[in-house]
Every structure is written in C-alpha cells, then in structure tokens.
Amino acid sequence: MYSEDLQIHNGSLEVEKIHNTWYNKYKNLNYGAFITFVGIIRDENEIDGLSFDVYEPILKSWFNSWQEKAKKQSAIVFLAHSCGDVVNHTSSYIAGVCSPKRRVALELIDEFVEDFKKNAPIWKYDLKAGQRIYAKDRSQKIDGAGILV
Template sequence: MKKLQIFDKALPVEEITNAWYDEFKNSNYGAIITFVGVVRNENEIDGLSFDLYEPILTSWFNSWQEKAKAKNAIVLMAHSTGDVLNHESSYIAAVCSPKRRVALEMIDEFVEDFKAQAPIWKYDIINGKRVYAQDRSTKISGAGILK
C-alpha cells in the first residue's frame, strides 16, 4: 500500500481510513491516529480546488517518513487534486505508532508542517470559478522567481 496517495476530487474517507486500519491493525501499533480535513462552508464559497506539485510533495513526505521511522512509527497521507465541495474531505493524515503519545504528538506536528510546507495551492470555488486563496496561503521556504 502506498503511504502517500493522491486522488482526483473529494477523498473517499471511509475507504481510505478503513484500508489503513485493515493494513496496519495487526502490525503491533498501539495507536493509529487519523486526522480528516473537511472543507467548511464559509465566505460564500462552494468548495475548494487544489493543485499540487508531486515531486516536492513526495520529497517532503519522505522526510516525514524518516522522522517517523526514528520513533518506530509511520505516517500516511491522502490528498485531493481538483475540486472538493463543501462538507467533503480533501486531506487525510494518519500516524501509526506503538505508543499513543508518539502518535498524538506526531500527527499534530505533521498536520501543522503540511499546512506550512507542502507544495499545494488552494483556490476558492465561487460561482463555479477558481479564485486563488492568497490570503490563506503560505509561501514555501526557498520558493521564488528565478532570474
């Protein structure tokens, strides 16, 4: 099973989380902590739309696998590309660890770092059009225009 999964449109939450549970429940992990991000109905948007750059995302995710491995844990992630309507999921993350404290701390760190560092661009969907959500975007470290 791939630990990083990319889906077109909204995530099939139950399918993903059940597959992760089925895959890892017999691996002697005492904790499988899951975070499911849901698109909120706010600011008169119909949903969100996402673009991502998979090579940098994969590199970022692999660095988290190394951090997790040092603590005898693993991280899992699924994310959407394209349009995701209100009340649907665009992001799921999980940490599996023998110890609950490791999993609880790591899921918090992972989700926060994802928001700050992952190469994913978010757009509001307003009246069927994608509008870049610049006010809710974070500049990726080292990003910029090459001269």
Template sequence: MNNDKKLQLFDGALPVEQITNAWYDEFRNSNYGAIITFVGVVRDEDGIEGLSFDIYEPILNSWFEAWQKKANEHNAIVLMAHSRGDVLNHTSSYIAAVCSPKRRVALELIDEFVEDFKKSAPIWKYDIKNKVRVYAQERSTKIQGAGILN
C-alpha cells in the first residue's frame, strides 16, 4: 500500500466498515501481529447536529509522513482516514490504525498517534447548530510553528 492509501480523506462521514475491512484485508497477511484501530464517533452534545471539518492538506501530509517514519523505526505503519465537510452525530469523522509485528508497539503508537493528531493536525473543527457551521474555538489548539496564524 502506498502512502496515498495510508492517508485517506473523504467528503462527509466515513464508511467505517469499508475502510477498516480494506485495511484488514490489505495487512492481515503481512506478518503483523497486531492491527489496532481507533474509530472516532461524533457525539451528540451541546445541542450540535454534527461537526464540520476543514483540512490544510500540505501540512497534514507532512505531519503524517513524519509519523510514518516514526512508525517505520519500529517496523510498523500508521493508517488514517478523516472527513472533510459535514459529519452528523453518531457517524465517524476519524479512523486511525497501527499495524505492527508486536502488540505493545501498536498499542503505544496508536495512543501517541491519536493524541498528537488531536494536538497537531491542521484540521479545523466547526460545530453544526441549526444547519450553520460555528467555529469550535474552545476545543481547538494552536498548531506549533503557525507563526502569525496562532
């Protein structure tokens, strides 16, 4: 699988079963002892109808490539799918996975990857309220090195 398929972007909610089944089919015979996935689901809270996402792909690609190199140092790979645009409650906007020969490596990397994603990925989140996008500033974090965009 090339890097283009390791990082996948979709318009709207993610087809979870299609993505995770494709990853499993792709890597189950690759001698990985662990394939660990994390599926993020949009929660119904604070009166929102869903979330909406904008992505700055050049920085996302660089961030993801750095993670791929880190995973490769442990003979592992990372996989990720994320939504662009609107994602309604109780559907998925984010899936991450780590494939590794060793379960401990996969468990540790998936935790680090998901946490760093929340902190560092160039994805802007909006609440959808009354069919209008409202920037979710209180749940956003500054991107390191963003300069005047902070």
C-alpha cells in the first residue's frame, strides 16, 4: 500500500527520503508545526531485528479515522510503516503531524503514536538466528479483535 500520507514499505524505511517528501509537501501550507516521530529497532534480547505483518484494510480504516480527527483541528497526520524484516538500528515506523499551532501538533503526535501502538493491525516478530518468532509478550490485543462465539 502506498499513498503519500499512509505508506507501507517492504523492509527498513528510508527515513530521510520519507521525511523530506512529507516536509516538502506541507512546508508551504503556512502551518507553524511539522513534527515527526521515528521508531528505531533496538539491539536487545539477542535479536537481529524485527519482522512485521500488516493487515492493510483495518490499518487504512484506522488511519482514515485519525485523518478526520486531525482535520477537525486543522491538522494533518501521516504514517509510514514496514512490512517484513527490519534489522537493528534501522527504522520500521515514522509518524507525523502538521498543524497551524505547535500545541495541537504536540498533543496529536502523542495521541497518534500511543493509539497506533494499541490499535493498529500490525503483528511483530523477533528475528533470531534466521527465525521469525512471534513477540507475544510485547504484543497487545487490538480492541474489538477476537473470535466470535
């Protein structure tokens, strides 16, 4: 999936390229704030990196609801995430907000990133010794997900 404001990339993200594309797109809107958050894979627990599965239909719906929320505050949200393997010390996640006022952008980026971690349909795996191991202990149940009985 690729649109300018919601992007899914295979493997590690090209942070500078993605960031600069968004910056160049929005810098002339006369907004006072452009904030990005970049997530970087840490070298810990003897992992070689992380791997991700993305369920794009739900992600698109989740993202569209955030675009509407941001629009009500005259702001814009944007997001890029990796699918597949991402090695340590590279990025799998970039989120951003552009708004006329800094306070709106600062509050929205915090809410947006936290809600993403809680509700985005992305599953994380550890990469260890060439194997992909589901990171169940660091995963969260998505609200509304589950098997209907």
